[in-house]
Amino acid sequence: MFKIQTLNKIDPEGLKNFPLDRYEIASEFSNPDGIIVRSMKMHDMKLPGNLKAIARAGAGVNNIPIDKCTNQGVVVFNTPGANAHAVKELTIAGLLLASRDVAGGIEWAKTLIGQGDQVPALIEAGKNNFAGQEIRGKTLAVIGLGAIGVLVANAAQALGMKVLGYDPFISVKHAWKLSRNVGRAEGMESLLANADYVTLQIPLSDETKNFINKDKFKMMKDGVRLLNFARGGLVNNTDLAAAIESGKVARYVTDFPDEGTLKMDKVISIPHLGASTAESETNCAIMAVDQMREFLENGNIINSVNFPAAEMEHTGGARIIVANKNIPNMVSQISTLLATEGYNIANMLNRNKAEIAYNIIDVDRKQADPALADKIAAISGVIMVRIIQ
């Protein structure tokens, strides 16, 4: 039986894909084999000894201690693209909320309760205070052209905006999906100097923390509207407060409000609703569960953020999976040990990603002795071994 712990509410449509004769699912387990999580912060959590994999039902993995997981041989998955349409739609809503004072107007309209028959006239008299601008013809800078950024860029272009994209690491897959009408920014300076709206669709990492700071605000037009449906830590709050105060930023729309931004003027705060649609929650849960099962049952790795992709058809016989440091001479030590122990390799796959190498080895025996795992684990540089019978 595999034990799967859910750290957030995970859509049952996904969880039902765990067959109950082989899986136990609960929100509390002392030593689970797998964890499924959404946004809960795991950095202070001690990783359970049996833990083999963490699946993030969503895109951002900044809530997961990736390096610690890698060092302990724990494979971390996410579900790329599974919630991208939901975030695209809310980002488009953000563009409109940044342009027309719909939020302020709604608040004001509620204050008219009790004015009886006067309400329609008061509405007409007061609406001037909430007028705005159109997005058509304005320039949008999209920073990050991944699953979400490409959809946002294409949708904004279809709504009549001029769109400039910026992503020095754009993947071929996403480049193919980008409308040819989306312009390529030559660099940050020209991108920000030309933008009426800037939207962030990049991950939060050590490299991107405080990505929007006083230097970037300096490059922006006065009255720019900034959208952040990516992560709060991408924007430096002190510099944002100064940019709002000086009129550089006309509106900041954020899906990640904090105590600091809640107190600022001109900020529209959304309570992290980007991926909160029935469709996205289902998509993410199904993908997370499928990837977790594929790894636990077959050792195959699909959409991991810390391990290489590795898929090999299981042709029968015992399967041994081994993760090791990506250094020379590991495969030969492992295969020599297998030969010494009398195992013939029927099929083998070796993949690597950064510091990690991962092997899937099928042997032509139905069962492998569990003690074999300990012998492989004793080879210096081996991080994780598991036998799948």
Ligand SMILES: NC(=O)C1=CN([C@@H]2O[C@H](COP(=O)(O)OP(=O)(O)OC[C@H]3O[C@@H](n4cnc5c(N)ncnc54)[C@H](O)[C@@H]3O)[C@@H](O)[C@H]2O)C=CC1
């Ligand atoms: N508001 C919400 O509920 C949600 C927020 N997100 C956030 O959005 C982020 C992006 O999500 P996806 O598009 O699905 O991820 P993705 O991995 O498909 O795309 C991210 C893109 O950002 C690019 N990038 C990375 N560093 C960059 C930099 N310094 N400058 C320019 N581009 C850079 C990458 O090359 C990649 O193309 C997630 O990491 C997460 O933080 C994602 C889903 C839901």
Ligand SMILES: O=C(O)C(=O)COP(=O)(O)O
């Ligand atoms: O997928 C992401 O990165 C998100 O921010 C969505 O978070 P959530 O699953 O709604 O807690």
